[in-house]
Amino acid sequence: MTASPRPTMADVAAAAGVSKALVSIVIRGAVGASLATRERVLNTARELGYRPDTRARLLRSTRSRLLGVVFNVTEPYHAELVELLYEAGEAAGYGVTLSAAGPRRSEQRAVESLLDLGAEALVLIAPSTPAAGLAQLPLPVISMLRPVRGDAAGSVSSDEDAGIRLAMDHLRGLGHSRIAHIDGGTAVGSAARRQSYFSHMADTGLAAGASVFTGGNTEADGSRAARELLDAAGRPGCAARPSAVVVFNDRCALGVLDVLGKAGLSVPRDISVVGYDNSRLARLEHINLTSIGQNGPELAAAAVRAAAARLGGGAAEHLLVPPFLEIGGTTAAPAGSS
Amino acid sequence: MTASPRPTMADVAAAAGVSKALVSIVIRGAVGASLATRERVLNTARELGYRPDTRARLLRSTRSRLLGVVFNVTEPYHAELVELLYEAGEAAGYGVTLSAAGPRRSEQRAVESLLDLGAEALVLIAPSTPAAGLAQLPLPVISMLRPVRGDAAGSVSSDEDAGIRLAMDHLRGLGHSRIAHIDGGTAVGSAARRQSYFSHMADTGLAAGASVFTGGNTEADGSRAARELLDAAGRPGCAARPSAVVVFNDRCALGVLDVLGKAGLSVPRDISVVGYDNSRLARLEHINLTSIGQNGPELAAAAVRAAAARLGGGAAEHLLVPPFLEIGGTTAAPAGSS
DNA sequence: CACATCTTCTAGATCGATCTAGAAGATTTC
DNA sequence: GAAATCTTCTAGATCGATCTAGAAGATGTG
Numbered sequence: 001m002t003a004s005p006r007p008t009m010a011d012v013a014a015a016a017g018v019s020k021a022l023v024s025i026v027i028r029g030a031v032g033a034s035l036a037t038r039e040r041v042l043n044t045a046r047e048l049g050y051r052p053d054t055r056a057r058l059l060r061s062t063r064s065r066l067l068g069v070v071f072n073v074t075e076p077y078h079a080e081l082v083e084l085l086y087e088a089g090e091a092a093g094y095g096v097t098l099s100a101a102g103p104r105r106s107e108q109r110a111v112e113s114l115l116d117l118g119a120e121a122l123v124l125i126a127p128s129t130p131a132a133g134l135a136q137l138p139l140p141v142i143s144m145l146r147p148v149r150g151d152a153a154g155s156v157s158s159d160e161d162a163g164i165r166l167a168m169d170h171l172r173g174l175g176h177s178r179i180a181h182i183d184g185g186t187a188v189g190s191a192a193r194r195q196s197y198f199s200h201m202a203d204t205g206l207a208a209g210a211s212v213f214t215g216g217n218t219e220a221d222g223s224r225a226a227r228e229l230l231d232a233a234g235r236p237g238c239a240a241r242p243s244a245v246v247v248f249n250d251r252c253a254l255g256v257l258d259v260l261g262k263a264g265l266s267v268p269r270d271i272s273v274v275g276y277d278n279s280r281l282a283r284l285e286h287i288n289l290t291s292i293g294q295n296g297p298e299l300a301a302a303a304v305r306a307a308a309a310r311l312g313g314g315a316a317e318h319l320l321v322p323p324f325l326e327i328g329g330t331t332a333a334p335a336g337s338s
Numbered sequence: 339m340t341a342s343p344r345p346t347m348a349d350v351a352a353a354a355g356v357s358k359a360l361v362s363i364v365i366r367g368a369v370g371a372s373l374a375t376r377e378r379v380l381n382t383a384r385e386l387g388y389r390p391d392t393r394a395r396l397l398r399s400t401r402s403r404l405l406g407v408v409f410n411v412t413e414p415y416h417a418e419l420v421e422l423l424y425e426a427g428e429a430a431g432y433g434v435t436l437s438a439a440g441p442r443r444s445e446q447r448a449v450e451s452l453l454d455l456g457a458e459a460l461v462l463i464a465p466s467t468p469a470a471g472l473a474q475l476p477l478p479v480i481s482m483l484r485p486v487r488g489d490a491a492g493s494v495s496s497d498e499d500a501g502i503r504l505a506m507d508h509l510r511g512l513g514h515s516r517i518a519h520i521d522g523g524t525a526v527g528s529a530a531r532r533q534s535y536f537s538h539m540a541d542t543g544l545a546a547g548a549s550v551f552t553g554g555n556t557e558a559d560g561s562r563a564a565r566e567l568l569d570a571a572g573r574p575g576c577a578a579r580p581s582a583v584v585v586f587n588d589r590c591a592l593g594v595l596d597v598l599g600k601a602g603l604s605v606p607r608d609i610s611v612v613g614y615d616n617s618r619l620a621r622l623e624h625i626n627l628t629s630i631g632q633n634g635p636e637l638a639a640a641a642v643r644a645a646a647a648r649l650g651g652g653a654a655e656h657l658l659v660p661p662f663l664e665i666g667g668t669t670a671a672p673a674g675s676s
Numbered sequence: 677c678a679c680a681t682c683t684t685c686t687a688g689a690t691c692g693a694t695c696t697a698g699a700a701g702a703t704t705t706c
Numbered sequence: 707g708a709a710a711t712c713t714t715c716t717a718g719a720t721c722g723a724t725c726t727a728g729a730a731g732a733t734g735t736g
Contacts, residue, residue, distance in 0.1 A: 006476070008691090008692055008693080009692065009693060010692080010693095018715075018716085019715065019716045019717075020692090020693085020716090021694085021695080021715075021716060021717080021718095022714085022715060022716075024693070024694060024695085025694095025714095025715090027693095028694085031713095032713080032714065032715075033713095033714070033715080034713080034714060034715090037714080037715085051450070051453075051454055052454065052692085052693075053397075053454060053456070053691090053692055053693065054451075054454040054455045054456070054693095055393055055396040055397040055454075055455060055456045055691085055692075055693085056397050056691070056692035056693035056694085056721090057692080057693055057694075058393040058693090058721095059391075059393040059394050059397050059691090059692080059693070059694090059720095059721050059722065059723085060692080060693050060694040060695075060720070060721050060722095061693080061694055061695085061721090062694085062695085062721095073417040073418065073420055073421045074417070076414050076417070076618075079411040079412070079414075079417055079438075080411065082411055082438055083411045083438055083440040083441075083442055083443060084442075086438060086442075086443050087442055087443070095451075097435065097436075098435075098436040098437070098438065099436070100417075100420055100421055100424060100436060102421040103421075104421055104422075104424075104425055105421060105424050105425070112389070113392075113433075115389075116389055116390065116391060116392040116393075117392045117393065118391070118392070118393045138344070218623070219622055219623050219624050220623050223623075223624065251622075254622065254624070255623075255624060258624045280414075281619075284557055284589075284592065285556070285557050285558050285561075285593075286557055286561065286592070286593065286596045346721090346722055346723080347722065347723060348722080348723095356685075356686085357685065357686045357687075358686090358722090358723085359685075359686060359687080359688095359724085359725080360684085360685060360686075362723070362724060362725085363684095363685090363724095365723095366724085369683095370683075370684065370685075371683095371684070371685080372683080372684060372685090375684080375685085390722085390723075391721090391722055391723065392723095393721085393722075393723085394691090394721070394722035394723035394724085395722080395723055395724075396691095396723090397690095397691050397692065397693085397721090397722080397723070397724090398690070398691050398692095398722080398723050398724040398725080399691090399723080399724055399725085400691095400724085400725085
């Protein structure tokens with residue numbers, strides 16, 4: 001609470017006996033200062049405890065070098081990306097400012113506050129604003145985790161098709177062939193993952209054995225779907241119970257695990273389960289779900305690169321980052337195999 | 339991407355035929371403008387699509403009315419508070435800017451970036467910086483979720499003692515008397531909660547039956563503690579198995595539930611379990627843990643009030659906000675009772 | 677009507693940096 | 707040695723708002 005006024009560039013200039021323009025040059029690391037004075041100025045700046053004032057810098061400079069990031073507070077995974085974006089942004093010479101969206105604060109509000117702050121480009125994590133809306137923003141926009149077509153905005157997302165394939169190849173490798181899918185119902189991305197499931201089943205000659213149950217985003221959806229799956233297997237004339245299930249996401253998979261366990265089935269001995277998201281939930285020790293994870297560091301780095309490229313005048317890029325498979329304790333070879 | 343330059347205050351002034359000082363007065367809602375012109379200026383501002391530039395405002399004004407918030411990206415609950423702080427801050431006429439701390443970005447770094455941005459006061463959620471460090475910051479600081487003594491910083495936290503009492507009163511009300519505690523081991527806050535447990539047991543004449551097991555922050559800690567609890571109950575000469583357990587936090591409680599279930603005990607029929615935090619985890623439908631929750635909206639509002647009061651010259655306040663009890667499916671009357 | 681008071685409005689300085697244009701000195705070129 | 711070029715540095719304008727001091731006009735008062 002000591003109110004000693006913070007030193008300004010003029011203070012440093014006076015103390016070092018140079019003009020403030022020169023101090024500015026040195027602090028920014030721009031060309032036009034000799035090595036000797038550069039060092040002298042940096043030293044006096046350090047002695048005075050000088051730190052450039054972001055407000056003034058932002059106001060004057062044509063290139064604010066500020067990256068605005070909008071994330072959703074209700075999504076735990078966004079928080080992880082936020083930290084990685086700080087890192088990637090700062091490594092690329094950008095400052096990063098956050099603005100949170102959520103049930104009580106609209107995405108538009110979040111975007112506006114970043115605009116008013118002078119952000120040079122925006123990274124929106126899983127934006128709900130339609131592409132047309134993004135196109136109207138007066139600066140380059142990168143959509144993360146939600147692919148966008150066309151030139152409205154760049155996009156950087158995880159390759160979902162590759163993710164489903166990773167899951168299925170893993171199960172195939174273990175010896176499974178009766179692989180079912182519990183989808184996300186009407187959730188965003190559910191249709192694409194279901195499509196990937198079908199196409200992979202077809203590619204490996206298992207198209208006839210494909211079976212999909214309607215799940216959803218929540219544990220309740222997963223539980224419901226799992227009960228349906230068990231019922232179907234018990235009905236005469238139906239295919240035998242699948243030996244493995246690929247589930248839309250981790251939360252839904254949790255409901256599936258719960259029902260399977262209560263039905264007396266042992267996972268993974270009787271049936272293998274793969275989730276999607278590799279969330280904190282999946283990594284809880286007593287759950288330890290095999291799951292597909294997004295490559296966060298690469299996603300963040302790609303988003304920053306895409307933003308920088310767009311600022312440099314490039315066209316909107318659309319990147320897909322390959323996900324990875326985290327093998328947990330819910331997958332194993334099927335009971336029948338050696 | 340259309341680069342139409344954004345209108346400034348001067349543009350609005352020219353269009354409305356007044357001075358920019360007057361526009362400033364109107365936009366800020368300051369006194370000194372007639373109702374008629376006020377309306378006229380606001381109308382032309384709206385027509386031009388004028389939005390004040392935060393950078394310039396921040397730079398010039400003595401009172402930036404900007405609240406800096408530091409939160410930890412790895413803590414899901416912080417995200418919830420962040421959104422509530424936006425709401426509470428904006429309701430009180432403050433802008434809110436975030437800065438994330440985390441394993442890869444130090445709290446100090448987060449604080450510095452807010453200082454450079456011109457924040458007027460800081461709200462640190464569960465800061466790791468010691469009180470002495472907080473005292474050195476050149477602006478009012480409010481520590482949330484971590485009580486701080488003395489005048490170094492204001493603090494707003496949940497009343498943990500009241501929380502433990504809520505849990506115990508709930509169990510007592512159901513008819514439990516053999517109530518054990520699984521603590522947080524060396525985790526922050528564990529000692530205080532353990533102390534509350536003891537003092538409440540004493541207050542209700544149950545001091546002799548008090549028993550504490552060493553838990554911790556994670557499910558593994560909870561599992562270990564639960565096994566110990568079951569072992570102790572089986573040993574000759576030891577007290578009977580408790581009919582209820584109050585656990586340090588939800589994560590730890592999850593491990594407890596897991597072990598109890600695997601040991602063939604039914605929760606809540608054979609034993610009741612109460613967690614702490616009322617986290618998303620606890621609210622998962624198939625877990626549905628009875629838990630103590632923090633009153634987030636009230637915490638946020640209190641933090642903003644405390645910051646404003648401090649800015650107004652008041653001394654550092656230290657507030658305790660009462661938590662609430664969320665009754666789930668893991669508590670019931672003990673088996674023996676009617 | 678003269679004077680004080682209040683309301684409404686404006687000119688211009690200011691915040692702390694960046695940026696442009698150009699001066700001063702050192703170095704190269706012919 | 708004069709001209710050209712390069713390096714190093716500086717004065718002063720500028721970004722878009724806020725804020726101070728004071729002008730102009732309306733209203734009240736004796």
